[in-house]
Structures are given as structure tokens and as C-alpha cells.
Amino acid sequence: PGLIQLLFNILHLRKAPLKVFQKWAEKYGPIYRVRIGTHDAVFISDPKLLKERFSNINSTGRAYNPVTHYFGHGNGISQGHAWEAQRTFTVRKLRDFGVFKSSNEGFLMDGAKALVFNGPVISGFWRIISGENSDWESAKKSEIIKRTEVLTEAINNTSLLFFAPFLRHIAPTYFGWTGWTNAVDSILEFAHTVEKHSKHLDSNSPRDFIDHYLLKIKETTDPTSSFYQQNGVTSLEAVVGDLLAGGSETSSTTLSFVTLYLLLHKEAQSKAQQELDHVVGLSRQVSLADKPLLPYTEAILLETFRVSSMAAFGVPHRMTADTMFHGYFLPKDSTVISNLYAIHHNPNIWGKDVSEFRPERFLSEDKTRVIHHEALMPFSTGRRACFGEGLARDTIFLFVAHILQKFNIEQNSECPVMAAETVPGFVLQPKPFKFVLRLRN
Structure with missing residues (x-):
């Protein structure tokens, strides 16, 4: 896009960045570059190209930006050998504690039965991270939930700073910098x-x-390791912050979207309930073992990921x-951005009814199996x-x-919902x- 067009859209980016970048993808194709000053940002809006690019080691750097850098002074979102070491260690230890195992089904179901949308992930992660149990009325857990919600709101207000x-030096409050640093x-x-842990550590x-x-x-x-002395402490604090922020808000926001879509699409809600009645009944609770037998219920989730495109x-x-x-020169240090919203709302991929909430698009013709579409990437892709x-x-x-x-x-009869409306920003x-x-009954 040219400079005049970019300047014309710069304030629009703060209010509706998704529509701007989707429009540019339609106009300029699956790969296009935006330059502001000396900074290059390359947007990829094709699923196959994106998977190819993000699977390459040359794309594993994290874009330097004051917004992301401020979170843990650059340690929470690391790169290179530091990123490999931190990710390997974190994943291994979380796996050792059973984070990725079905043994966590118990505390997840406790939250579901309590109808606490963002409670179980917070409780589970906090217990595994710190060793502290956190009941549903815990003041600490309530405060964590509140602060992660504020963090998500704050990052949406920093859209232009990416x-x-x-601009953070010109009007830090207006462009979201002040709110972000506080959050x-x-x-x-x-x-x-x-x-506190370091004082009571038993080797x-x-x-x-x-x-x-x-x-x-x-x-x-x-001394060069990201685990070395004070560098290690700073990295640890950033990793803990990453886990708390990402582990709670992603699930709770998706659950809010699911609720909203089912509120507006009673037929989808009814089909899922018929499936649940047939497979599970009412005498026992649902388990992860039932998941392969509940394709329509899972399809609702996949369609929610697509339509909402939260990240x-x-x-x-x-x-x-x-x-x-693919014929484009991507210079070192340029930023590469996955235009997931444009991918998830591309009618050439999903059909003319791309704007409709239709779980059936993720089911086989006989409606008995879930079809996982390669263009659905709600959690990103690649390394x-x-x-x-x-x-x-x-x-x-x-x-x-x-x-x-x-x-x-x-x-709610007093304030019925007529349409699915979102808060504008980078995180929907x-x-x-x-x-x-x-x-x-």
C-alpha cells in the first residue's frame, strides 16, 4: 500500500485493523508488505504459504517491538537459542506435571460444573506453577482473572504501536502505551x-x-545462558507471566464466543444437545473419552475458532x-505477520457462506466424522x-x-442479543x- 493510503488508514487501523488488512489481502494478494518509516511488515494471507514460512528456521525470530519487549523485558517472548532452551525446558516440565494429560480432566470438570469460564485453567496452572491450591473463592485467583482481562483489553489499544x-512518545495514553505498561x-x-520460593527451595x-x-x-x-543467575530469574518471571496470561484468557474468551454463537443459532445448540443425549445421556458427566463420538459438538468449537479468529x-x-x-524478498529483521483473520474469512477457501456460523462445514458428508481443515489455525502454526x-x-x-x-x-428478555459484535483490536x-x-427438563 502506498504512503498516502497508509496515512489515510492509520487511525482506522486502531479502530478496525482486521478489515483494513483483509481488504489489502484481497487487493494485493496473499503476500504484501507494509512499510512505516524504516520498518517492514510482511503479511501472509494464504494457509499453505503461511505453514511453509513458519516451519522454516529463518522465521522463528520474535519481532522486536516495545509492546512485546516490555513483557518481561524481552525474556517472555524470546528467540534463537534462548527461545529453544526456554521452550524445551518449559514444555518438558509442564508435561512432567501432567498439564497436557487427561489427568487434568478432574479440575477442568470442577470448573465446568461451577460454570466458571476462566477459573479451571487459572487454578490448574497456578497449582502446577507455584504449588499453591486456589479454591473458587480465592481472592488471589479472582485478582489474576481480573488482571489477565485487563491485559487483553490493553493490548487491543496498542494496535498501532506494532x-x-x-507514537508511544507522542501520545502514550491515547495509543495505549500507558495502559499496556500498567497491565x-x-x-x-x-x-x-x-x-518466596527461592527462600524455601529444597534441592x-x-x-x-x-x-x-x-x-x-x-x-x-x-554466563551467556538465559538461565544464568539474574537472567534466569528475569526469564522465569516472564515465563510465569506468559503462562498465566495466555492460559486463562484464550480459553475464557473462546467460551464467551461459543456461548454467543449458540445463543444466536438455536438450531446448532439443539443438534449438539440431541447428540449429547444419544451418546452420554443425563446420568453421567461428559468426559474426554466421549469426544470422538460427539463430532457435531466438536464441529461447533472448530467453527467458533474460525468465525471468531480471536488471535x-x-x-x-x-x-x-x-x-x-515465492518470488518475494524477505529481508533480515523484517516482521512476518500471519493474517489469520483473512484466512479464516476467505470465501475462496470456505465458500460463499463464509460469514455464516455453520458447524457442518467441519463434518463429513454423513455427519459422523470431524474434518480438520488445513486452513484453520486458531493457535498459529509452525515451530x-x-x-x-x-x-x-x-x-x-x-x-x-x-x-x-x-x-x-x-x-435475556430484557436485553436480547441481535448480532455477534466484537470489541475491535488485535485480540478479539x-x-x-x-x-x-x-x-x-
Whole structure:
């Protein structure tokens, strides 16, 4: 896009970035570049091209931007050898604690039965991270939930700073910088539980993720390592912040979208309930073992991922080397952005009814199997895809299945919802709405 057009759209980007970048994808094709000053941002709006690009090691850098850098002073969103080491260690330890196993089904179902949308993930992660149990009325958990919600709202207000970071010096409050730094500082306060752990660390009996990480710091002697001494402590606090922020808000926002779509599409709700009645009945609770037998229920979730496209642009990647890609030159240090919203709303991929909520598009012709579409990438793709995807999918499935098994989602007669409306920004959320959960007969 030319400079005049870019300047014309710059304020529009803050209010409706999705429509602007989708429009440019239609006009300029699956790969296009936006330049603001000396900064290049390359948008990829084709699923096959995106998977190819993000699977390449040259695309695994994290774009330097003051917004992402401020979260953990650059440690939470690391790159290169530091990223490989941090991700490998974190995934291994979380797997050891059973985060990715069906053994977590118990605490997930506790949250579903309590109808707490963002409680179970917070409780589970906090227990595994810090060793502390957190009941549903816990003041600490309520505060974590509140602060992660504020963080999501804050990042939506920083949209323009990803492309024009200098604006934070011109009007920091208007362009969201002040709100973002306050929100990050707030969520990272919970990461300071590291200090308490270090005072009571028993090298022979580590209790939780933080203890294992502190032992890793203790045994690290390489000054260049991201685990070394104070670098390690800073990295640990950033990782804890990442897990808390990402682990809670993603699932809770998706559940809000599912509720909204089912409120507006009673026929989809009815079909899922008929399926649940046939497979599970009312005498027992739904389990993950039922998932293969509940294709329509799962299709509702997949269609929710597509239509909502909550993480509309994923997390920006940075090119670590000059690269030629399908005739396009991607210079080192340029930012590569996955235009997931445009991919998920491309009529050439999904058909003319792309704007409609239709779970059947993810089912086989006989409606007995789920068809996983390669163009659906709600958790991004490639080497840096979200490692908590499996847990998030299981959480959302159990919640939705439990709610539909027990309740009807109905309109609030005093303020009925007429359409699915979202709060504009890079991380989409539904506008606040009211509904009624009524026990089924």
C-alpha cells in the first residue's frame, strides 16, 4: 500500500485493523508488505504459504517491538537459542506435571460444573506453577482473572504501536502505551512468588515448576545462558507471566464466543444437545473419552475458532536471515505477520457462506466424522505454535459439552442479543452481553 493510503488508514487501523488488512489481502494478494518509516511488515494471507514460512528456521525470530519487549523485558517472548532452551525446558516440565494429560480432566470438570469460564485453567496452572491450591473463592485467583482481562483489553489499544512504535512518545495514553505498561506490571506482580520460593527451595525435593526452574538456574554456569543467575530469574518471571496470561484468557474468551454463537443459532445448540443425549445421556458427566463420538459438538468449537479468529494475527515473527520466498524478498529483521483473520474469512477457501456460523462445514458428508481443515489455525502454526493448544481444546470441549448437556442457552428478555459484535483490536473479544442458562427438563 502506498504512503498516502497508509496515512489515510492509520487511525482506522486502531479502530478496525482486521478489515483494513483483509481488504489489502484481497487487493494485493496473499503476500504484501507494509512499510512505516524504516520498518517492514510482511503479511501472509494464504494457509499453505503461511505453514511453509513458519516451519522454516529463518522465521522463528520474535519481532522486536516495545509492546512485546516490555513483557518481561524481552525474556517472555524470546528467540534463537534462548527461545529453544526456554521452550524445551518449559514444555518438558509442564508435561512432567501432567498439564497436557487427561489427568487434568478432574479440575477442568470442577470448573465446568461451577460454570466458571476462566477459573479451571487459572487454578490448574497456578497449582502446577507455584504449588499453591486456589479454591473458587480465592481472592488471589479472582485478582489474576481480573488482571489477565485487563491485559487483553490493553493490548487491543496498542494496535498501532506494532507498526509505529514512536507514537508511544507522542501520545502514550491515547495509543495505549500507558495502559499496556500498567497491565503488564500488574500481571507480573504474581510472578514475584519466585522470591518466596527461592527462600524455601529444597534441592532434593522440588515441589512445582518454579522449584524446578530455580534448580536449573542454580546448576547453570554458562554466563551467556538465559538461565544464568539474574537472567534466569528475569526469564522465569516472564515465563510465569506468559503462562498465566495466555492460559486463562484464550480459553475464557473462546467460551464467551461459543456461548454467543449458540445463543444466536438455536438450531446448532439443539443438534449438539440431541447428540449429547444419544451418546452420554443425563446420568453421567461428559468426559474426554466421549469426544470422538460427539463430532457435531466438536464441529461447533472448530467453527467458533474460525468465525471468531480471536488471535487475528497470531504473534509476529521476525526473519533471522535474508530469504527469497515465492518470488518475494524477505529481508533480515523484517516482521512476518500471519493474517489469520483473512484466512479464516476467505470465501475462496470456505465458500460463499463464509460469514455464516455453520458447524457442518467441519463434518463429513454423513455427519459422523470431524474434518480438520488445513486452513484453520486458531493457535498459529509452525515451530512457534502455541504449545498449550491441546489443553485449551480439551478445556473448551468439556465446558461446552457440560453446559449443553445440562442447560439451554437462552436470550435475556430484557436485553436480547441481535448480532455477534466484537470489541475491535488485535485480540478479539465479544462485546459484553447477557444471557440465561436454564436447566433442561
